[in-house]
Amino acid sequence: MSNKKSGFLPDDAIEKMEEDIPKIVLKQFPSQPILRIGFMEGYEKIDFRVSGKFNLTDLSGEPIFTDVTSHLKWRSLLEQVHGATFIYSVLVTACREEAQALEMVERLRRLHPQVRMQRIGGQLVITGQMVNDNTKYRILAGAFETEAEAKKLLQKFMEEYAPRVIREKVKDPEGKIEVYDAEYDYSAMIENGFRIVPISDESTITLYGVKVGSGFNWESMSDRTYKGIIEIRVGNDARLCGISEITIDRYLKGVVPAEMPAGYPLEALKAQAVAARSEVLAKLGTKHNNDPYDFCANVHCQVYSGTTNEAESTDEAVGSTTGEILYYEDRICDAVYSAVCGGHTEHKQNVWNPPEEPYLQGIYDSKAEKDDLPKLKLTKEKAVRKWVDARPDVFCSLNRDDLPNILAYSKKYFRWEVSYSRKQLEDIIKKRTGEDIGTLYDIILLDRGVSGRLKEIEILGSRKNIRVKKELNIRRALSPTYLRSSCFVIDMEMGEIGTPLGFTFRGAGWGHGVGMCQIGAAIMALDSYKYKDILTHYYKESEVRSTYGPLEP
Ligand SMILES: [Zn+2]
Ligand SMILES: [Zn+2]
Incomplete structure (x- = not known):
């Protein structure tokens, strides 16, 4: 075991890390929260077409092509590339309180000297207001170059916890991407990734051959249409990944009909919209810590397929509850x-x-x-x-x-x-x-x-x-x-x-x-209960609060 090489921190560095560090702001949104959804992963090439005028920029927003109108199909192709470097450790447990985390570290060091604490997440600020503290403390053990080495350590913590091996990224992936249209009127070689930024709100971007249901036996390919910004970049796996960057309500309009049939009564759909919005904000910054996005588009997070599933009823459920979030005391409910x-x-x-x-x-x-x-x-x-x-x-x-x-x-x-x-x-x-x-x-x-x-x-x-x-x-x-x-x-x-x-x-x-029973929610709605009644039935002593307004038209 070569701890020094694999980036393991010496004891004094850990103590420094554990001194009282001021809480950090995870995300600061001037108005409606923006989410990054990773919906494509593991591609050699990604083809797309944009309806409406758009800019193409590098990852930092520097323009590459501006005011483009193109009816052609575009292709992005991976050139030289290096994947990310990871170290592997055992995630023993996690908690929300720093004092509790420190106490656990001290206790668990008797089981293993390389137990340490890691802070993830941070505060969520919307229009200058702290709406939630998503800080979480993870208790980790060991730091190894291979997953197999980390696995050997699992046994030590089995008795009391449900430990699992996780990886932590220590070096970002790197690569060059060639992007060009079908007639080669536009072409560029770009470092690490690029962004397709539609100029009008009405514009849509179609991605071709998106794998659906990744990791499940119902995997298939389909073309998908998205609103908002699309980012294509080199992923950790040294392949291309696609990210959809959208407002939370736009995301919910895609997610709600995938989670609850659009034909359910409206008050149930509204309860579902508020629950999903709350769950998303409560989890923001605590998942996919090694990935360049907040959530994936699979069942692991929430199934998101762009504008494909959008329906009038679910759009109304999201729109009429915009900014409404479920709270228990001063915390956003993880409204599962x-x-x-x-x-x-x-x-x-x-x-x-x-x-x-x-x-x-x-x-x-x-x-x-x-x-x-x-x-x-x-x-x-x-x-x-x-x-x-x-x-x-x-x-x-x-x-x-x-x-x-x-x-x-x-x-x-x-x-x-x-x-x-x-x-x-x-x-x-x-x-x-x-x-x-x-x-x-x-x-x-x-x-x-x-x-x-x-x-x-x-x-x-x-x-x-x-x-x-x-x-x-x-x-x-x-x-x-x-x-x-x-x-x-x-x-x-x-x-x-x-x-x-x-x-x-x-x-x-x-x-x-x-949490909420979706069929139960539908029946409550049929029995004339309002969405807030449904939410407080399933999430006891919770309360719906308004945190952001609708976007300016
Ligand atoms: Zn996920
Ligand atoms: Zn039920």
Whole structure:
């Protein structure tokens, strides 16, 4: 292990770093926040066409071509290039308070001397007002040249945390890009990247052959049209990447219809718009720390496909709530949501890591008076068995006849069932966890949250037993795709010699179940609740505040 070479900081440098440093401003927006969305990655060439007049500048904004009107297709092509350099370390945990982070560093140094703290994010300022403090402290261990070396360190922190290997960029990528139109009227060789800046608001930029659903089996190619600025630059992977730079409301007009069908009632779409806006601002600066953009365009962040999905109803939902953000006390809510809670939402800390958030605590998905609420004990096996067989009168149960088709379709997600033969499930487990357990004997359901969602299971096999922790890992381990939710019970069909023949999963809901239940929100809207009522039903004690106005026309 060669720590010095790989950029590991000596102890005194760490102490200096940890002295009281004034809070930094992450982003300062004169009016509506601007976001950078990375929507293309890993390209040798990127082709585009611009409708309307535009300027082409280098990355610092220096003009290369000005006042261009061109109906031709343009091409950008990668020439000499070097990828970024990274070091690898273990992300042990993260928190929001500096004092807590320092205390953890001190404690964890007993486990490993190279534990350090890293500050990410910073304050968010819109029109001179600090609207949120997105500062986060990450507790890191080690610093290695290879991922494999860092992986060896994971074990040390497994007991208490959910550690993972992360990389930190220590040197930016570099390269030359040739950009030219189809008739070679314009051509230039540019260092590291360039920006296509439309002069009119109406202009659009079409990108050809954009990979859709990267990393998933539904990957395909399609042409996509974007508004706002497009930046094409050398990515960390020594390939071209494309970034869309747009106002947050423009982004939301693309995101909201991808997250909630545009045919849902307007008040539900407005609740979705405010939730998405809040989530985006709460997470700004804390994801994609090594990338030249704020969010990716995949499910990892939020699915964004330019103007492709835009619809009148969702445009109205975003426009009529412009600047409105959900707050809990003085902080923007990380207003997460999922498709169908199944009747009860889940505590955030049962699905992801601490800290717990007061506004992301599980609720019974109904407006029934407190005294009328059923006394569910969904952390208990017996109660969950009853629960998945019942169709309680909650918002997302869709227990009614007058449903529009777009909602009736979702009935099958409220309660569901899936069966596998033992052999099928053994193959799935092997493929999805990478562990060969041999013959599958049993699956022990160890620990559940308030909505009945499992937090930990143990899979018993002839070769070995494995434990799977966390909602998403459980859903992945037991399905070729993902189980609809981790709120389920298992019925085993036993063979004559005491080995199971098959497994049937019966479950409730679709998704992680934290925060707003989208189907529940749609039903609340049908029942004449307003978007603010919907938001405060799912995000307890939160409040909608106005932070920025509409853009000047
Ligand atoms: Zn992402
Ligand atoms: Zn629900």
